[in-house]
Amino acid sequence: MPKIKLVISYDGTDFHGFARQPGLRTVQGVLEEHLAKIHNTPVEVFGSGRTDAGVHAVGQVVHFEREVGPPAERYVYLLRRSLPPDIVPVSAEEVAVDFHARFSVRRKTYRYTIQRANVPDIFTYRFTWHEPRPMDVELMRRAARDLVGEHDFTSFCASTTPIEDKRRTLYQVDVTERGSYLDITCSGNGFLQYMVRIIVGTLVDLGEGRLRHSIPEILSARDRAQAGRTAPARGLSLWKVDYEAE
Template identity: 60%
Template sequence: MKMRATVAYDGTDFHGFARQRGLRTVQGVLEEKLSGLTGSRIEVFGSGRTDAGVHAEGQVVHWEQSVGPPPERYPAIFQRILPRDLLVRDVTTVPDTFHARFSAVAKTYCYTIQTATEPDIFTRRYSWHLPVKVSLERMRQGAAYLVGEHDFTSFCAAATPVENKVRTVHRLSVEPRGSYLLITCTGSGFLQNMVRIITGTLVDVGLGKMDADRVPSILEARDRTAAGRTAPPEGLSLWEVYYDAEFHAHA
């Protein structure tokens, strides 16, 4: 039986999603708890890896089990046995053909920036405190150049072990929320640090450190050093993962 779950976590105290020997990770904790519940070794697969310090509101995972609780009982069971910074929202059975990563057709990431003079002590783990004035208009102009299908080599970590760096950004918005800015990016897939580098570059544009119309040349350069800074991990959250009909319903 293959199970699919939607998972949320505060990434502050995790060394990312992916299992790492001797380190606390989201995948590692889930596998440990599921193996204990089912009495057999369970391997959990995620829709993608989030880095250390990055959060998730709607990460999707799957696993296979031959014995274990029915799907409807899992959320209540997990609530009792999981740490407080990890939540399983729902569990359903899925066909054998489903794969949390390879069946995904799009994802949405959200990045939160706080621009108030003083940091909010209650949101400091989930936002980048940047107490400066940035131009929303310039940031939006820069963002518009990134929508569509592009080679995002300039917008990913230099050591990213992926040959094909062409991705499609369906939507990229910059919206004010009181003293916060919310950058929301929906795309076909994301490279390592891609949203954080997009965010850092748009901030540099908003601060006037680079012109918005420089963004196309940054894409063409296919060189990480051409883009702006990498925003810190704490402001980033994997918001939603889409699978075929789900994505088209949101389009």
């Protein structure tokens, strides 16, 4: 059946994550509900990956199949008319039948934003972690470079993560100042549960002098207790998903 690739943005504040859950408001659940209205039949949506409760997306990618329906480019218009304002369809296109939003992924990029001003900005509060304590940003940048490459990230994921193989490759971990904001951008071939939030919490703890272990020491320990805290969900956004053809 024809397959549609849809890029969406969403404010994750009022969602219980991306993945469908009975009785809870989720991004996948809301999308499927509105696509079913367009097609007058149930539609199953597949995402590039799950985002946790409170996590946002600028460029989440999903796909779905349909036997009949409007031209691909019409989905953006139709969904914008019906979806709630905290989900915004960005683009839609018909893709090859072997495309899969999750299994065809080659690279994902997440961005975490920290607000460092003394008084939080009410207009960005839902999308940032307000952390006004002094930080050694240059130390954080040096530490971030030690995360780049292929490593076992056991120390940087939830201790309850059921996945046995915790080796992942990070292509980029950048720490960038932008006025009173600090952006931490992580790009890699895959991420474990809470991985980016633990990376951010660890870099912040290093920058604030709360943590004395080096990144290589934390990685080699393969022990969640050796890394820093888990940063709050609200500062994290799935920024971009890249596929082989791109």
